[in-house]
Amino acid sequence: MSALDSRSESGATPRRTRVTDPEPVSVTLQDVATEARVSLATASRALNGGSRGVRSENRDRVLAAAARLGYVPNASAQATAKGSTQTVALVVSDVADPYYSAIAAGITDAAEANGLVVTMTVADRSPRRELELVRGLRGHRPQIIVIAGSRIDDGATERELIDELAQYRATGGRTALISQPGLPFPTVTVDNARGAETLARTMAEAGYRRYAIICGPNRIRTSLDRCRGFTAGLRASGIEAEDQVFIQTQFTRSGGYDAACELVERGLDGIELIFAVSDTMAIGVMTALRDAGLEPGRDVAVAGFDDISSAIDVVPALTTVEVPLREAGTEAVRLALSDDENRTVRIPTTVHVRASTPRAPTSSPAPTGPST
Amino acid sequence: MSALDSRSESGATPRRTRVTDPEPVSVTLQDVATEARVSLATASRALNGGSRGVRSENRDRVLAAAARLGYVPNASAQATAKGSTQTVALVVSDVADPYYSAIAAGITDAAEANGLVVTMTVADRSPRRELELVRGLRGHRPQIIVIAGSRIDDGATERELIDELAQYRATGGRTALISQPGLPFPTVTVDNARGAETLARTMAEAGYRRYAIICGPNRIRTSLDRCRGFTAGLRASGIEAEDQVFIQTQFTRSGGYDAACELVERGLDGIELIFAVSDTMAIGVMTALRDAGLEPGRDVAVAGFDDISSAIDVVPALTTVEVPLREAGTEAVRLALSDDENRTVRIPTTVHVRASTPRAPTSSPAPTGPST
């Protein structure tokens, strides 16, 4: 009803260049065609197919008309007509988390390079919400759906998610996951285990013997993988299990803080290095140590994981494992677009040794407490 | 061509519930209608208008059929038919920047609360790119376009942007800007000037007399406003211009680092407090000071702006001005949806005094260099 009233049928009213009229309806391709005195079909060709099969004179007239009228093609209409859109749908657990915003940045880069726009939705770390989002997103018929988020063990929901994605793919959709491998779809995986392992070996080589390992809930695969990788690295370096203390806590800064407090309370007992499975947690650890009168890096070494930007700004600078999140994002788009069925791409990590783990640890036989 | 081959015209083939077939076409409303033995129109009503005018028996059959078939409405088709979409388009300068990702989080919250999905695009801090994006976005006919980013003075592009947004609004679109006021559209503004002014007054009250102010390029309004606000606060507190040193640099961490180096090199000359117009810069300043053998907070006080999360994790904890970015985001959506034409909403800020500006400054007359 809104589209019929104020528009001329076929040049009945003289065309006017003025934009001043308060006409509430946007310019359509038909308007452009009329203005350029060509058919709808020709206008479409002129605007899309380059110069393919349109006399340049006509093409110019169409282009001019479009510009004059301020024509912007209706993406939805194009999508319905073509049966496909030019978008990539991204589901992240949390935008405000630098981890995911870095991934989002990578995806946005890659998408724009391919002429796609990104639609982003936030699952709030809930598998349930994630599922709902994917379901809704399917309705937008995006070219690609990318889901970024650590798998959280939750059988039923996971199965439904797999169904949903499978249906999506069955109808020609493309997908990529950024998380742990295990789901039957193309997956970009950060090599958490190997990164943690390398870190552990490096620390062992630097002379550290007694460790505390602070990790998050085991349901969170990212945490678990890093934890396991680290202990694997220690084992390979000949560090006994009795020289490893584990604390499980929240996967957050305050989780790290609390764990470190607990550690200090019960007595450090010769622990030389505290490894927290994320930088955020590690920073909490450092603050807790300092609050307890201990100097991180001198009294106890601290290491983290992620290499978030503030890792180099805390004091002492934090030893950590760099995760190229942005690359993970671009890689996900590449993978989804490629025809590699169900491939898993591992993104390598890099260890950065900094001041929080000085080369020479506090020598070896210090059975009771830190240096005071 | 892909849509015609494998689908039955009107129940010629018996319907099957199996999903195993490799049929590359998705389920349409027509399929659901046929399956439920009602007309297209009735199916549409059943799925949309609640129970309005559909016999409950039929409605149930439609719903069942839809569920059985895994029907997901085609958002693009709905959009073309209805002439409007259920999306809010967000243009940010940089997702990876916590400043914008916090805003994005707020917008996402508000959008989802209103049943809208967010499409996010990144302008890379380029006004030109921003303009192109808005132009492209218009094609998606979003309900709302939100642009988040400090205005950058650039006359021509700005004018074009205004045109583009005006056309968008003329065709029924809604907009909100998160930036400085000045453009003829509803705007959410962080009260940078007032925040900086309050900070300055607080610091003056704490006893600081001699200041260095490190800011970014004047083109960036956010920087300029904070700078001006700070000096206004100093002036109001009776601090003379001769007690204020200005350094202009990049609006980044390394900009802050460099500026602090310069400051140290030329001799601190009694400067008691360094104010950097963003936390990121302030953190660069702190690292530079430390690298130069000075202890931030003891030898020179440091203050920033934004209250990014790492502000409390650096040592000493950084005095700064909190900006409720997430609220700015939600407010923008609210504003766009409301019918307040061209209103400007100011978001208030909060000063947090921390260890980087201890109460008692290093007394007064120390004309040459820092304490050594």
Added chain:
DNA sequence: TTGAAAGCGGTACCAT
């Protein structure tokens, strides 16, 4: 209450 049919803004095939 229901179904037929006319759009929505485009795309792409088919003649000419």
Added chain:
DNA sequence: ATGGTACCGCTTTCAA
């Protein structure tokens, strides 16, 4: 090279 037109999937009159 160009125009006519069927069609994309869905919404919404308009009669029945």
